[in-house]
Amino acid sequence: MTERATAPSRLPDSARLTWIFSIAASLLIVIAGVLTPAAALAAPASDTHRGWSNPRALELAKEAIEAKKEGNTQLCVEKDQASLQLEDHPYVKLHLASCLSGTGKLVEALNKAKDALGAGIRNGDEDLQRSAQARVTELLPRIAHVKLLLPKVSAGIKVTFDGIPVRQALFKQRIAVDPGDHVIDAERDNKGDHELFKDRITLAEGDEKTIEIVLKPTNATASEIECLQNATSYDEKLACVERKSSKPNVKVGLEASGYTDSTNVHVFSPAINAAVTSPTAGWNVGAS
Numbered sequence: 013m014t015e016r017a018t019a020p021s022r023l024p025d026s027a028r029l030t031w032i033f034s035i036a037a038s039l040l041i042v043i044a045g046v047l048t049p050a051a052a053l054a055a056p057a058s059d060t061h062r063g064w065s066n067p068r069a070l071e072l073a074k075e076a077i078e079a080k081k082e083g084n085t086q087l088c089v090e091k092d093q094a095s096l097q098l099e100d101h102p103y104v105k106l107h108l109a110s111c112l113s114g115t116g117k118l119v120e121a122l123n124k125a126k127d128a129l130g131a132g133i134r135n136g137d138e139d140l141q142r143s144a145q146a147r148v149t150e151l152l153p154r155i156a157h158v159k160l161l162l163p164k165v166s167a168g169i170k171v172t173f174d175g176i177p178v179r180q181a182l183f184k185q186r187i188a189v190d191p192g193d194h195v196i197d198a199e200r201d202n203k204g205d206h207e208l209f210k211d212r213i214t215l216a217e218g219d220e221k222t223i224e225i226v227l228k229p230t231n232a233t234a235s236e237i238e239c240l241q242n243a244t245s246y247d248e249k250l251a252c253v254e255r256k257s258s259k260p261n262v263k264v265g266l267e268a269s270g271y272t273d274s275t276n277v278h279v280f281s282p283a284i285n286a287a288v289t290s291p292t293a294g295w296n297v298g299a300s
Contacts, residue, residue, distance in 0.1 A: 064099065064101070065099060066098045066099040068098055069095045069096075069098035069099035069101065069104075070095075072091050072092070072094050072095035072098070073091070073092065073095045073101070073103075073104050073107070075091045076088045076089075076091035076092040076095065076104070076107060076108075076111065077107065079091055079111075080107075080110065080111055080114075085111045085114035085115050086115055088107075088108075088111035088114070089108065089111045089112055089115060092104050092105075092107055092108035092111060093108065096108070102127070102128045102131035102132065102135075102137075102140055102144075103128070103140065105124045105125075105127050105128045105131070106124070106125060106128035106140065106143060106144055106147065108121075108124050109121040109122070109124040109125040109128065109147050109151075110147065112124065113151065116190055116191065116192060117190055118151055118154050118155050118190050118191065118217075119155060119188050119189065119190055121147075121151055122148065122151045122152065122155060122188075125144050125147040125148045125151060126144075126148060128140060128143075128144040128147075129141060129144035129145055129148060132144055153217075153218055154191070154217040154218055155188050155189075155190075155217075155218070156188075156189050156190065156191045156215040156216070156217065156218060156219040156220070156221075157186050157187060157188055157189065157219070157220050157221075158173075158186075158187050158189055158194075158213075158215070158220075158221050158222070158223055159184065159185065159186050159187065159220075159221075159222045159223070160178070160182075160183055160184060160185075160187070160196075160222075160223050160225060161184070161222055161223060161224045161225060161246060162183055162184065162198075162225050163225075163227070163250055166180070166183060168200040168201065168202065169183075169198055169199075169200045169225075169227070170198065170199055170200065171183070171196065171197070171198045171225070172196070172197045172198075173187075173189070173194065173195075173196055174194055174195055175195070175197075189215065190215075191215050191216055191217045191218075191219065192214070192215060193212065193213070193214050194212070194213050194214075194215065195210070195211070195212050196209075196210070196211045196212075196213070196223055196225075197209065197210050198210075198225050198227060199227070200227060202227070205229040205230070205231070206229070206230050207227035207228060207229050207230070207253075208227065208228060208230060209225050209226060209227050209228065211223060224246045224249065226240065226246070226249045226250060226252075226253065227253065228240070228253050229253060232253065236252055236253055239251075239252035239253075240252045240253065
């Protein structure tokens with residue numbers, strides 16, 4: 013005897029609702045299975061903005077990653093830089109910042125991280141923004157800074173930091189530098205004397221240092237050198253090497269006067285006056 017399936021109409025109300033919901037759920041599963049693959053194929057990749065247009069640039073970036081994993085940060089820097097020459101990619105800049113940090117080039121690393129952060133903001137890439145911001149935050153307190161203290165009259169002074177010329181716009185400003193050993197040189201020609209300055213400093217991470225630039229004549233006397241050694245302030249050091257010219261100051265002037273009277277008599281009276289002053293001996297002579 014064959015048993016017939018119970019028709020839904022003969023089921024109790026609660027059982028009938030359960031049966032209807034089970035059929036509906038089965039249909040939804042089937043529909044989802046058909047539509048999901050098509051939607052997945054049609055939807056753009058979520059990280060298309062990370063794509064590459066230059067295969068060689070991508071290959072170099074991968075080699076940089078492997079170099080960093082192996083602890084070769086210098087090779088990592090070289091590979092990332094080569095990749096960026098072929099394609100300007102923000103994620104490579106961020107990775108380069110990490111490698112530069114490993115070689116002690118913190119200022120350059122900070123600049124690359126800031127570039128990556130800017131790209132993340134422009135592209136709306138939240139992952140890049142978070143990673144770049146974390147790198148910037150990590151680097152900022154590690155950067156060392158120097159400030160150059162120069163004489164009030166700094167015209168003609170040329171300053172180099174590790175052999176790189178320092179623009180006058182940066183004089184007396186706080187300058188970001190890498191930790192480590194540095195050499196500061198300065199020179200100028202002043203009143204016939206060639207003046208020089210040289211200093212060597214070592215900075216730790218986060219250090220702040222003021223460099224007092226005291227230009228010393230190449231023919232400094234023993235008394236000037238002794239004065240510098242005993243000076244306790246920057247102004248005192250400047251006073252030690254401040255030289256007044258020994259050459260006399262000569263000033264010459266020309267004056268003229270004239271008049272015409274009612275009888276058409278014309279009179280012209282030129283005059284010359286001169287003064288010679290010695291700034292060192294304290295004498296002066298005038299004549300007219």
